[in-house]
Amino acid sequence: MEPGPPGSSRPTEPGPCLSSQQGADQAASASLQSAAGAQPGRHSLAVAAVLPAGGCGERMGVPTPKQFCPILERPLISYTLQALERVYWIKDIVVAVTGENMEVMKSIIQKYQHKRISLVEAGVTRHRSIFNGLKALAEDQLNCKLSKPEIVIVHDAVRPFVEEDTLLKVVTAAKKHGAAGAIRPLVSTVISPSADGCLDHSLERARHRASEMPQAFLFDVIYEAYQQCSDYDLEFGTECLQLALKYCCTKAKLVEGSPDLWKVTYKRDLYAVESIIKEKISQEICVVTDIEEDNKYVSHLLEEVLKSELNHVKVTSEALCHAGRDLQQIILDQCYNFVCVNVMTSDFQETQKLLSMLEESNLSILYPVVVVSVHFLDFKLVPPSQKMESLMLIREFAKEVKKRNIWLCGLLISYPQYVCTQISFFFSMDKRKNFLYENEEKHPLT
Ligand SMILES: Nc1ccn([C@@H]2O[C@H](COP(=O)(O)OP(=O)(O)OP(=O)(O)O)[C@@H](O)[C@H]2O)c(=O)n1
Numbered sequence: 001m002e003p004g005p006p007g008s009s010r011p012t013e014p015g016p017c018l019s020s021q022q023g024a025d026q027a028a029s030a031s032l033q034s035a036a037g038a039q040p041g042r043h044s045l046a047v048a049a050v051l052p053a054g055g056c057g058e059r060m061g062v063p064t065p066k067q068f069c070p071i072l073e074r075p076l077i078s079y080t081l082q083a084l085e086r087v088y089w090i091k092d093i094v095v096a097v098t099g100e101n102m103e104v105m106k107s108i109i110q111k112y113q114h115k116r117i118s119l120v121e122a123g124v125t126r127h128r129s130i131f132n133g134l135k136a137l138a139e140d141q142l143n144c145k146l147s148k149p150e151i152v153i154v155h156d157a158v159r160p161f162v163e164e165d166t167l168l169k170v171v172t173a174a175k176k177h178g179a180a181g182a183i184r185p186l187v188s189t190v191i192s193p194s195a196d197g198c199l200d201h202s203l204e205r206a207r208h209r210a211s212e213m214p215q216a217f218l219f220d221v222i223y224e225a226y227q228q229c230s231d232y233d234l235e236f237g238t239e240c241l242q243l244a245l246k247y248c249c250t251k252a253k254l255v256e257g258s259p260d261l262w263k264v265t266y267k268r269d270l271y272a273v274e275s276i277i278k279e280k281i282s283q284e285i286c287v288v289t290d291i292e293e294d295n296k297y298v299s300h301l302l303e304e305v306l307k308s309e310l311n312h313v314k315v316t317s318e319a320l321c322h323a324g325r326d327l328q329q330i331i332l333d334q335c336y337n338f339v340c341v342n343v344m345t346s347d348f349q350e351t352q353k354l355l356s357m358l359e360e361s362n363l364s365i366l367y368p369v370v371v372v373s374v375h376f377l378d379f380k381l382v383p384p385s386q387k388m389e390s391l392m393l394i395r396e397f398a399k400e401v402k403k404r405n406i407w408l409c410g411l412l413i414s415y416p417q418y419v420c421t422q423i424s425f426f427f428s429m430d431k432r433k434n435f436l437y438e439n440e441e442k443h444p445l446t
């Protein structure tokens with residue numbers, strides 16, 4: 001393991017930023033994006049990623065290496081893999097893991113259905129792990145199913161919140177400059193102690209930056225740098241961009257990254273990751289209904305109420321008709337919260353259709369999906385036995401789909417009063433996070 005500087009920690013507050021990318025870089029980025037968009041799967045620039053995941057997480061102080069620590073019951077590395085594999089123009093993702101954890105990693109890939117992943121044996125330091133990943137991508141490897149990319153992204157397995165936009169920026173800049181990396185402003189000032197433990201000198205904070213990940217390189221540049229670098233570099237180095245500079249005279253372009261790019265290092269970082277994930281999956285609600293005019297009106301009303309009450313949440317409404325093509329897109333885009341309206345039918349048909357679509361999509365393999373099934377009944381006309389039946393029916397569905405990580409709750413609304421009732425109900429949607437994760441036992445079934 002590479003030694004880190006004593007007492008180092010990640011920045012927690014934003015500071016002064018470097019100016020944004022030059023116009024030329026933006027134009028190059030746009031052209032990469034449009035090429036990718038215009039020709040999915042036939043993108044001319046071959047891009048692969050190497051993920052070092054062979055550390056033991058000493059600073060975290062828990063027996064499980066941090067990349068395998070569970071966040072909402074799913075290992076941290078699975079979130080990072082998801083973030084990368086969603087970017088379709090990344091062709092291969094090579095993950096370096098220790099022999100000891102190889103089987104664990106394989107089972108994670110299988111369980112969460114990760115795609116385009118190849119595994120290599122990690123080295124004893126991060127640089128050695130990265131080098132092993134690069135070797136697997138180099139074309140001189142015999143019997144290798146991987147092919148040499150033009151650009152390689154290097155990204156730590158323990159930085160789960162990398163966005164496509166950032167990846168695109170570093171890849172575009174690497175194509176132009178040979179190397180590129182994400183940076184963040186420093187929060188604390190960096191000082192140099194002398195041998196007697198006293199201050200030798202202090203660096204001017206505004207002139208320095210924290211180097212984060214992802215980084216990207218022309219493959220030939222970084223592979224050459226790793227082949228040439230000394231054992232000392234491999235043992236104690238912490239900066240890939242520096243290797244490209246030192247051994248290939250390639251000056252990396254520095255790209256401003258987002259605050260979420262920090263490296264999970266200490267135990268408290270796991271709590272931060274969990275909060276961010278909960279926040280992210282609470283940001284969108286889709287109101288689903290069928291094509292009946294009445295239902296359209298109701299869903300529109302719900303949408304309006306939700307929008308006005310939850311102004312930080314994106315609210316969409318979709319019809320469940322014609323095999324729900326639009327809805328399928330919403331599911332593909334990973335919305336995890338649904339309100340399903342059943343007005344005309346008394347047997348939760350719409351909800352059942354939605355549940356089938358969700359189950360087919362495998363969305364809930366990655367995160368819990370919440371479905372609120374709203375059912376309008378005119379209680380004056382409906383006998384109590386039918387009310388009970390409806391309640392029992394949805395309770396049974398709920399039990400069944402819970403096994404597949406779908407949280408279903410039902411809301412029976414007396415039709416003549418439904419407008420008032422729905423308003424009070426949607427106030428409580430704001431509490432989705434707490435409702436989901438903290439009050440598991442109180443899962444309401446109205
Ligand atoms: N021999 C190693 C050491 C580290 N890494 C990986 O490099 C990334 C960043 O390293 P770091 O945060 O230092 O991870 P650890 O070495 O696991 O942590 P610590 O330094 O606290 O022991 C992590 O994804 C880690 O798994 C690796 O692939 N091979």
Ligand SMILES: O=C(CO)[C@H](O)[C@H](O)COP(=O)(O)O
Nearest residue numbers: 002004126211212238239240
């Ligand atoms: O942030 C970095 C980017 O250059 C570090 O090099 C990288 O994450 C290594 O971490 P560590 O030194 O803790 O192994």
